[in-house]
Amino acid sequence: MTFTSVIFDWRGTLVTTLSWQAWVEEALRLAGREHSVAHVDRVLKALQAADPGEVRLEAPGVDSDATLHRSTYFGVFADAGFDSELSEALYAVESDHHHNHFATDVAETLRQLRKAEVRLAVLSDVHFDIRPAFAEAGMDGLVDTFVLSFEQGVQKPDPAMFATAVESLGTPAQDTLMVGDRSRPDGAAVEQGITTLLLPPLRSADDRRLHRVLSLCGRT
Numbered sequence: 001m002t003f004t005s006v007i008f009d010w011r012g013t014l015v016t017t018l019s020w021q022a023w024v025e026e027a028l029r030l031a032g033r034e035h036s037v038a039h040v041d042r043v044l045k046a047l048q049a050a051d052p053g054e055v056r057l058e059a060p061g062v063d064s065d066a067t068l069h070r071s072t073y074f075g076v077f078a079d080a081g082f083d084s085e086l087s088e089a090l091y092a093v094e095s096d097h098h099h100n101h102f103a104t105d106v107a108e109t110l111r112q113l114r115k116a117e118v119r120l121a122v123l124s125d126v127h128f129d130i131r132p133a134f135a136e137a138g139m140d141g142l143v144d145t146f147v148l149s150f151e152q153g154v155q156k157p158d159p160a161m162f163a164t165a166v167e168s169l170g171t172p173a174q175d176t177l178m179v180g181d182r183s184r185p186d187g188a189a190v191e192q193g194i195t196t197l198l199l200p201p202l203r204s205a206d207d208r209r210l211h212r213v214l215s216l217c218g219r220t
Helices: 020-030 037-050 066-079 084-094 106-115 131-136 159-169 187-192 211-216
Strands: 005-008 119-124 145-148 176-180 195-198
Touching: 005 159, 020 037, 020 084, 037 066, 066 084, 106 119, 106 211, 119 159, 145 159, 159 176, 159 187, 176 187, 176 211, 187 195, 195 211
Parallel strands: 005 119, 005 176, 119 145, 176 195
Antiparallel strands: none
16 A cells, blocks of 8 residues: 555654653753752652642643643642742743654655655644744755644544644545554544554654654655
8 A cells, every 4th residue: 555645743753752850850950950860859759749640731632722731731830839930941841842852764754755755744732833843953844734733722632633634635544644652642543544553652862663654655
């Protein structure tokens, strides 16, 4: 089967995601505070106590509205007892694409797919614009369309996200490949008639996994 379009998830699929420990350490550094292991652990424990199991931070719909996302996070920060400076630093790190590093095989994969006239979309549950990340990485113009949850007012696994991506690409769902890293949000694409490839989440920018996409698209 030859796919005429590919939809990529962003975090965990094309770029790395900070662990909670790294998130807290970066925030403490940004705030100009001590960021030793002991200080990081103290903040981590407060966060985990304020939102056990990330019930609020990962609640359905949080990424569908930028204002809701911010208020949800700051509500957790307040319950954790953080002051405004630390709260702002934590949110700034969470919202900065510079902390999400592209895997080393992303650019070449996108270029090969474009060369083969495969249309490309990036579909992401995110509360900020990620287009600048592609431009800064020298990939400006490689992606045909971005479907971002905070712009759409819904997030995966809502069928509307996948329907919007397919419509924007202008190719039939049956000729489209969805590439993601999580079964619940990304795997829901199969229910919309989209063949879906789920890869293990990126652990390092050096993880090279996208050759599987090229193979499915007949490029290797």
